[in-house]
Amino acid sequence: MPDLREYLESNRERHLDELVEFLRIPSVSAKSEHREDVARAAGWLAERMLEAGLRTAEVIPTAGHPVVLGEWRGARGAPTLLVYGHYDVQPAEPLDEWTSPPFEPAIRDGNLYARGSVDDKGQLYLHLKAVESHLAVRGSLPVNVVFLIEGEEEIGSAHLPEFLRAQRERLACDAVLISDTTMFAPGLPSITMGLRGLAYMEIRVRGARSDLHSGSYGGAVANPANALAEMIAKLKDADGRITIPGFYDSVRELTEAEREAMRALPFEEEEFRGEVGVASVEGERGFSTLERIWARPTLDVNGLLSGYTGEGAKTVLPGRAMAKVSMRLVPDQDHETIEKMFIEHIRSIAPPGVAVEVEALHGGQPWRADPTEPIFAAAARALERAFGRAPVFVREGGSIPIVQAFQQTLAAPVVLLGFGLPGENAHAPNEWFSLDNYARGAEAIAYLYDELTGG
Amino acid sequence: MPDLREYLESNRERHLDELVEFLRIPSVSAKSEHREDVARAAGWLAERMLEAGLRTAEVIPTAGHPVVLGEWRGARGAPTLLVYGHYDVQPAEPLDEWTSPPFEPAIRDGNLYARGSVDDKGQLYLHLKAVESHLAVRGSLPVNVVFLIEGEEEIGSAHLPEFLRAQRERLACDAVLISDTTMFAPGLPSITMGLRGLAYMEIRVRGARSDLHSGSYGGAVANPANALAEMIAKLKDADGRITIPGFYDSVRELTEAEREAMRALPFEEEEFRGEVGVASVEGERGFSTLERIWARPTLDVNGLLSGYTGEGAKTVLPGRAMAKVSMRLVPDQDHETIEKMFIEHIRSIAPPGVAVEVEALHGGQPWRADPTEPIFAAAARALERAFGRAPVFVREGGSIPIVQAFQQTLAAPVVLLGFGLPGENAHAPNEWFSLDNYARGAEAIAYLYDELTGG
Numbered sequence: 001m002p003d004l005r006e007y008l009e010s011n012r013e014r015h016l017d018e019l020v021e022f023l024r025i026p027s028v029s030a031k032s033e034h035r036e037d038v039a040r041a042a043g044w045l046a047e048r049m050l051e052a053g054l055r056t057a058e059v060i061p062t063a064g065h066p067v068v069l070g071e072w073r074g075a076r077g078a079p080t081l082l083v084y085g086h087y088d089v090q091p092a093e094p095l096d097e098w099t100s101p102p103f104e105p106a107i108r109d110g111n112l113y114a115r116g117s118v119d120d121k122g123q124l125y126l127h128l129k130a131v132e133s134h135l136a137v138r139g140s141l142p143v144n145v146v147f148l149i150e151g152e153e154e155i156g157s158a159h160l161p162e163f164l165r166a167q168r169e170r171l172a173c174d175a176v177l178i179s180d181t182t183m184f185a186p187g188l189p190s191i192t193m194g195l196r197g198l199a200y201m202e203i204r205v206r207g208a209r210s211d212l213h214s215g216s217y218g219g220a221v222a223n224p225a226n227a228l229a230e231m232i233a234k235l236k237d238a239d240g241r242i243t244i245p246g247f248y249d250s251v252r253e254l255t256e257a258e259r260e261a262m263r264a265l266p267f268e269e270e271e272f273r274g275e276v277g278v279a280s281v282e283g284e285r286g287f288s289t290l291e292r293i294w295a296r297p298t299l300d301v302n303g304l305l306s307g308y309t310g311e312g313a314k315t316v317l318p319g320r321a322m323a324k325v326s327m328r329l330v331p332d333q334d335h336e337t338i339e340k341m342f343i344e345h346i347r348s349i350a351p352p353g354v355a356v357e358v359e360a361l362h363g364g365q366p367w368r369a370d371p372t373e374p375i376f377a378a379a380a381r382a383l384e385r386a387f388g389r390a391p392v393f394v395r396e397g398g399s400i401p402i403v404q405a406f407q408q409t410l411a412a413p414v415v416l417l418g419f420g421l422p423g424e425n426a427h428a429p430n431e432w433f434s435l436d437n438y439a440r441g442a443e444a445i446a447y448l449y450d451e452l453t454g455g
Numbered sequence: 456m457p458d459l460r461e462y463l464e465s466n467r468e469r470h471l472d473e474l475v476e477f478l479r480i481p482s483v484s485a486k487s488e489h490r491e492d493v494a495r496a497a498g499w500l501a502e503r504m505l506e507a508g509l510r511t512a513e514v515i516p517t518a519g520h521p522v523v524l525g526e527w528r529g530a531r532g533a534p535t536l537l538v539y540g541h542y543d544v545q546p547a548e549p550l551d552e553w554t555s556p557p558f559e560p561a562i563r564d565g566n567l568y569a570r571g572s573v574d575d576k577g578q579l580y581l582h583l584k585a586v587e588s589h590l591a592v593r594g595s596l597p598v599n600v601v602f603l604i605e606g607e608e609e610i611g612s613a614h615l616p617e618f619l620r621a622q623r624e625r626l627a628c629d630a631v632l633i634s635d636t637t638m639f640a641p642g643l644p645s646i647t648m649g650l651r652g653l654a655y656m657e658i659r660v661r662g663a664r665s666d667l668h669s670g671s672y673g674g675a676v677a678n679p680a681n682a683l684a685e686m687i688a689k690l691k692d693a694d695g696r697i698t699i700p701g702f703y704d705s706v707r708e709l710t711e712a713e714r715e716a717m718r719a720l721p722f723e724e725e726e727f728r729g730e731v732g733v734a735s736v737e738g739e740r741g742f743s744t745l746e747r748i749w750a751r752p753t754l755d756v757n758g759l760l761s762g763y764t765g766e767g768a769k770t771v772l773p774g775r776a777m778a779k780v781s782m783r784l785v786p787d788q789d790h791e792t793i794e795k796m797f798i799e800h801i802r803s804i805a806p807p808g809v810a811v812e813v814e815a816l817h818g819g820q821p822w823r824a825d826p827t828e829p830i831f832a833a834a835a836r837a838l839e840r841a842f843g844r845a846p847v848f849v850r851e852g853g854s855i856p857i858v859q860a861f862q863q864t865l866a867a868p869v870v871l872l873g874f875g876l877p878g879e880n881a882h883a884p885n886e887w888f889s890l891d892n893y894a895r896g897a898e899a900i901a902y903l904y905d906e907l908t909g910g
Binding site for chain 2: 196198200207208209210212213214215216217218219220221222223225226228229230232233234236272276277278279280281282283284289292293296297298299300301302303304305306307308309312313314315316317318321322323324326328351352353355361362396397398399
């Protein structure tokens with residue numbers, strides 16, 4: 001009887017051909033002209049689920065694009081893993097920047113180029129191939145698996161939270177596996193253990209009833225743009241720390257062990273600067289770049305608008321000014337508490353002569369995995385077996401709202417096991433996925449089932 | 456023989472009819488479809504000049520719209536007055552906000568409604584009627600007069616400075632009279648003795664090479680919008696004073712007499728607040744509203760732009776940010792010196808991690824009349840005779856660039872004798888001119904010729 005690796009190796013070509021077929025379907029969820037393609041991708045995937053050996057596979061309509069739900073529940077008494085992914089893709093435009101057409105997959109230098117290759121068709125499909133390998137080699141799986149693959153991730157997963165709530169009993173599981181993130185570096189398997197939250201605010205400042213002539217009135221009437229700049233400037237001190245009272249109260253400080261682990265990562269600041277195009281990195285004093293991005297809250301202006309912004313000089317004293325300001329949050333900050341603090345603080349520093357409104361536009365909680373959950377150790381062993389190297393535990397500076405939705409609704413740990421690489425152009429032209437990571441990923445997932453059950 | 460007032464009174468209807476005819480010509484200099492109307496207005500005016508008794512009247516082409524030049528030089532040895540005005544008008548849009556059509560003059564409540572009524576056809580035409588009254592009543596004028604009426608004032612007087620330089624010998628004069636400003640209040644004749652200058656700057660801040668995801672990079676890369684806000688906030692202190700080193704060095708402080716004269720003016724702060732729509736006035740500590748507008752320099756943001764400014768939340772860390780910032784200047788500040796100071800200061804306070812460019816877009820010198828020039832006393836007497844009340848000496852917070860051009864090129868005092876009223880909608884729908892001020896203004900100008908020559 002061949003082992004799992006042998007099976008995956010000997011079926012590699014066929015598995016690749018299947019993925020190529022999947023990628024040929026332009027399942028662009030954002031565009032109504034692709035509605036049928038999106039539905040076709042869902043149907044195609046449900047058929048492949050049954051072929052791979054899942055016992056059921058359904059295409060379940062939502063108010064938007066359908067969810068594909070596949071199940072294999074033959075391991076009575078064993079843990080249940082829920083695999084989440086998405087079969088929809090980003091729009092491919094601008095088309096003329098693609099070296100090969102986005103929906104005609106092409107292999108160059110061992111990489112598969114196509115829209116959706118890494119985000120997320122390739123990464124979800126390797127989970128199905130892991131299941132297939134177990135069922136083909138051994139006739140059964142050591143765990144129960146549920147595949148929940150949605151078609152609206154690229155447009156905000158609007159119907160997923162409701163779907164989870166409605167199906168929460170059916171979807172009950174011991175862990176949620178998601179492969180939609182990246183590895184820290186080539187050859188270095190990674191598990192993402194933290195995400196930042198968000199509190200996104202809009203500040204609107206009004207001065208005079210309308211724009212005024214800056215000559216006839218300048219100097220005697222408060223200028224809302226100056227007032228806005230003054231308030232924004234007051235939100236951080238010279239050390240780059242946020243001055244909102246109480247802002248840091250709930251911030252879980254990094255332990256020395258965590259800092260040491262971050263320092264040990266192969267992070268090249270010079271490379272980072274070159275990639276971003278800055279001469280120096282800047283941020284909160286006393287923290288490294290990775291610490292600043294992964295583990296520290298921040299405050300950034302996302303947009304500014306006031307008065308005349310066209311070419312040349314117009315002597316207007318603006319009647320209003322607007323800023324969008326967002327804060328990235330870290331455990332254990334609560335986005336609603338932070339939003340209230342922000343609103344209260346802005347009101348307290350608003351200069352006289354202007355009226356200030358503050359609105360919370362969007363928010364999300366920060367997230368940290370609980371590393372004592374046994375699945376993380378199991379995942380680490382599985383990754384090491386597949387990649388020949390122990391994984392690193394990383395974080396991301398951004399937010400993945402569905403992680404919160406899964407954790408809250410299903411009360412199960414979420415494991416972010418990403419097989420993408422930095423620079424794979426997930427939302428840009430020439431998206432690609434390393435075929436080696438496609439193979440290693442399937443193998444790692446196949447091992448994970450065993451590692452979870454002592455197999 | 457009737458006196459000047461009797462002549463003007465008894466010809467009042469005809470003088471009004473003439474002005475109405477003038478106002479019917481839509482001489483909108485900004486719009487190419489009105490090019491012929493602009494030319495027609497110039498020709499019409501030249502004919503009226505000859506009818507009024509000027510000895511010559513020419514329509515002189517420029518690279519833009521023509522200048523109308525009329526002369527009466529029969530008072531050998533007497534002073535020469537140059538009257539400047541403009542026969543072009545602002546566009547009338549939005550048309551549906553006019554109670555009566557902009558180019559169909561209508562009289563309501565003793566006011567003449569039409570585009571150009573106060574700015575500046577009505578105000579320049581009363582000078583011609585003053586000349587006519589002298590020539591009709593006495594057969595001659597006690598002074599020499601030159602009318603220089605341009606057709607491009609509303610589009611920036613682009614060709615006037617060159618015209619003045621080219622014709623400087625022909626235009627040599629003892630004073631320049633301009634009626635294109637307003638009286639401080641109804642019934643209160645006014646002479647404008649000061650204008651503020653301008654230094655208009657643009658600040659451009661660059662951070663990363665392009666916009667970044669605020670989650671993946673926020674906290675580790677300088678944000679140009681935050682940096683811009685920080686710099687702008689530093690430009691003023693808590694007392695509303697500008698912090699640029701040396702900024703106030705050349706500011707001529709107000710004398711106690713000047714402050715007293717401003718305090719004596721019928722200025723109602725509550726009315727000002729209501730007009731502008733603010734709950735409180737704000738500005739440099741220690742100065743009144745009129746002092747702030749007329750005699751103190753200021754610094755205002757005129758425009759702000761960065762990142763995402765549409766609806767809702769977009770988590771972008773902007774790659775660039777822009778502000779337009781202008782300073783109003785007072786004697787004896789020099790706009791080029793201030794521009795240099797601003798550029799140097801911004802560079803010195805630019806935070807690390809961003810690249811900052813500063814550019815001077817537009818500048819002009821502040822201006823003050825020399826009140827010891829005898830023409831001001833003569834003008835005051837003439838105004839008092841016509842209006843029955845001594846005039847007030849006022850200033851304006853804005854700039855009138857041609858004032859500098861006249862003063863510099865012709866080396867003669869400029870007298871700003873305005874007969875408009877606040878609220879006459881000079882650049883807005885329903886522009887109007889008080890017919891009473893039209894009559895009083897013509898009378899005052901007629902008296903001025905006598906007052907200048909002891910007549």
